[in-house]
Every structure is written in C-alpha cells, then in structure tokens.
Amino acid sequence: MSQSSFSEWFAAQQFRHFGAAEFTSYFARERKGVKNSTPPRSLWKNIVPALRIVDELRESFGKPCRILSSYRSPAYNKAVGGATLSQHKEFTALDVTFDGVSPQRVYERLLEWRQQGKFTGGLGLYPSLGFVHIDTRGRNSTWKGK
Numbered sequence: 001m002s003q004s005s006f007s008e009w010f011a012a013q014q015f016r017h018f019g020a021a022e023f024t025s026y027f028a029r030e031r032k033g034v035k036n037s038t039p040p041r042s043l044w045k046n047i048v049p050a051l052r053i054v055d056e057l058r059e060s061f062g063k064p065c066r067i068l069s070s071y072r073s074p075a076y077n078k079a080v081g082g083a084t085l086s087q088h089k090e091f092t093a094l095d096v097t098f099d100g101v102s103p104q105r106v107y108e109r110l111l112e113w114r115q116q117g118k119f120t121g122g123l124g125l126y127p128s129l130g131f132v133h134i135d136t137r138g139r140n141s142t143w144k145g146k
Helices: 003-013 021-027 041-061 074-079 103-115
Strands: 065-069 093-098 122-126 131-135 141-144
Touching: 003 021, 003 041, 021 065, 041 065, 041 093, 041 103, 041 131, 093 103, 103 122, 103 131
Parallel strands: 122 141
Antiparallel strands: 065 093, 093 131, 122 131
16 A cells, blocks of 8 residues: 555544654564565554554644654565564554653653553563663553563
8 A cells, every 4th residue: 555545534534633654654664674664454444553642642742742653564674673573563563752841751641541451461661772662562561671
C-alpha cells in the first residue's frame, strides 16, 4: 500500500495531536542498508489503541511528544537489533519521548493508567536512551532497558 493511502486512512482516525507524516517518515527510514516499509494494510488498525493512549498522554502532559519508532518490517527490525517477537512488527508498539518530561515520569503515568484499566500491554523504560515503549499486545509486560 502506498503512503498516501496510509495518510488518508490515518486522517480518518482523527487523532488530536498526531499526523500521518510522523509515521510515514519512519516507514522510509534505512538502517545498515535495510529500508523500512509501510506496514501491510491489514496491520494499520493495530496501532490505533496504542496511539489513542499516547494521544491522551500528550493531552495530559500538555507537552510535545515525538514518536521515535513505530512499525518495523521484519528485515528492518532485525537491522536495528529489535527483539525477534517485537510488537513493532505487529504495528502495536510505539517508542515515545516528551519534551520537558522525563522518561521515568512518562513510564509512571502509563503504569498508573494501565493499573486503572485504560489499556493492556507492554511498558518499557529506557532512561539512558530517553524514551518509553508502549504497546497494546493484549497482556501486560513490564521491563526496564538501557
């Protein structure tokens, strides 16, 4: 599927704080000679729950949020050293950072929200890398990385 088709689909989802370009630019990235790609259309709906949480989180903090990683093709995931069973390959995961908000604070807010039942999924804290991973895999998993 083309990026313009994704962009049209994305616009119809009506997220408050995010645009398709934040994803399509990531789909075009290259690492170690391996180019990422637009996810198959069958996976597009998978990102909606995670992005709804991040959209609400952006509203909650009142600070800009950057999506550092979203969909990764299997080859691209391997090139970046992603986990074999990475949720990024399923387009259910986002790695995010917020301007002026520590990854620890973002992580703690997401832990609270998960405990309140706002979502079910994975949370990873990567303080030295400056981001938090969130996914909506359907079961809870929590970890701390580098």
